[in-house]
Amino acid sequence: MSIVNTVLGPRESSELGFTLSHEHILLSSAGIEDTFPEFIDKEFAIEEGIRQLSEAKAEGVDTIIDLSTMDLGRNVRVIEEVAKGSGVNVVVATGTWLDIPRSFAASSPDEIAPLYVREITTGIQGTGIKAGVIKVANEPEVSEAGEIILRAAARAHQRTNVPIYTHTMAKNRVGERQIEIFTDEGIDLNRVCIGHSNDSTDIGYLTGLMDKGAWLGLDRYPGQGVTWQERTEVLFKLIQAGYGTRMMLSHDWSVAATMMTKQRLTERPLTNPDNYLFITRNVLPMLTELGASQGQIDALMVDNPKHFWDGGS
Numbered sequence: 001m002s003i004v005n006t007v008l009g010p011r012e013s014s015e016l017g018f019t020l021s022h023e024h025i026l027l028s029s030a031g032i033e034d035t036f037p038e039f040i041d042k043e044f045a046i047e048e049g050i051r052q053l054s055e056a057k058a059e060g061v062d063t064i065i066d067l068s069t070m071d072l073g074r075n076v077r078v079i080e081e082v083a084k085g086s087g088v089n090v091v092v093a094t095g096t097w098l099d100i101p102r103s104f105a106a107s108s109p110d111e112i113a114p115l116y117v118r119e120i121t122t123g124i125q126g127t128g129i130k131a132g133v134i135k136v137a138n139e140p141e142v143s144e145a146g147e148i149i150l151r152a153a154a155r156a157h158q159r160t161n162v163p164i165y166t167h168t169m170a171k172n173r174v175g176e177r178q179i180e181i182f183t184d185e186g187i188d189l190n191r192v193c194i195g196h197s198n199d200s201t202d203i204g205y206l207t208g209l210m211d212k213g214a215w216l217g218l219d220r221y222p223g224q225g226v227t228w229q230e231r232t233e234v235l236f237k238l239i240q241a242g243y244g245t246r247m248m249l250s251h252d253w254s255v256a257a258t259m260m261t262k263q264r265l266t267e268r269p270l271t272n273p274d275n276y277l278f279i280t281r282n283v284l285p286m287l288t289e290l291g292a293s294q295g296q297i298d299a300l301m302v303d304n305p306k307h308f309w310d311g312g313s
């Protein structure tokens with residue numbers, strides 16, 4: 001058992017319950033809120049976040065991991081309101097996404113790691129709300145600046161024991177390079193989840209990451225490029241091959257996103273009318289139909305997230 005920081009305070013890992021491992025509520029960019037607040041409809045994000053997550057809670061979702069970082073316009077006060085209003089636990093992240101600040105690119109991992117550590121141990125932006133996970137992102141490959149961020153994340157993990165969750169471009173096998181760097185940093189890959197892995201249907205790539213000891217985040221549903229049914233078929237094959245205790249599922253959903261074009265925002269509800277419930281309403285029934293047991297589904301949704309935080313298996 002371990003303690004997980006959530007936006008409303010510490011929880012025991014056993015209290016996480018049914019967990020979506022990679023979601024968002026409000027997505028924006030660093031500095032917009034301070035400089036151009038009228039660009040962000042926070043009221044909408046809060047109201048719609050509470051509406052969608054209350055619906056999710058009513059259908060069994062207990063916890064979401066909100067992997068928004070500073071460079072994704074993370075707003076922990078908005079997340080706090082949504083958690084209070086919906087009753088869903090939300091774990092918030094420190095770390096860095098793809099918009100790596102140039103100031104970080106000019107720094108060393110040892111200068112950045114303490115910043116992440118402070119967000120885990122003291123709090124985010126003076127709120128006392130503490131991060132429960134470290135996010136890193138590399139796309140299309142691991143750049144020089146990306147490597148600095150990966151090493152900073154590894155060192156912040158070593159000092160706090162908080163797990164690391166990555167964004168990858170799976171078709172470029174970015175997870176392999178991330179693992180090389182984490183291995184070079186000497187961290188336990190059992191505390192690392194390689195995310196966006198279900199953008200790939202390459203079973204060899206996926207099992208290779210898990211064989212090295214990392215978790216897989218199959219965290220894009222319904223996703224683009226690969227259909228949600230293909231994603232689920234690959235998932236079922238991996239369960240049959242014995243990897244059902246090494247994967248977590250999620251949507252990478254958000255209720256408000258200033259970084260998406262109006263067209264994309266209009267189209268999104270057409271491909272996913274179920275928002276945070278797409279997995280519950282579509283993927284899990286399909287898994288059952290393919291032959292997965294309730295125990296195998298509980299592993300994906302309940303046990304594996306708990307073990308990811310505990311460091312158990």
Ligand SMILES: [Zn+2]
Pocket residue numbers: 022023024067252
């Ligand atoms: Zn995301």
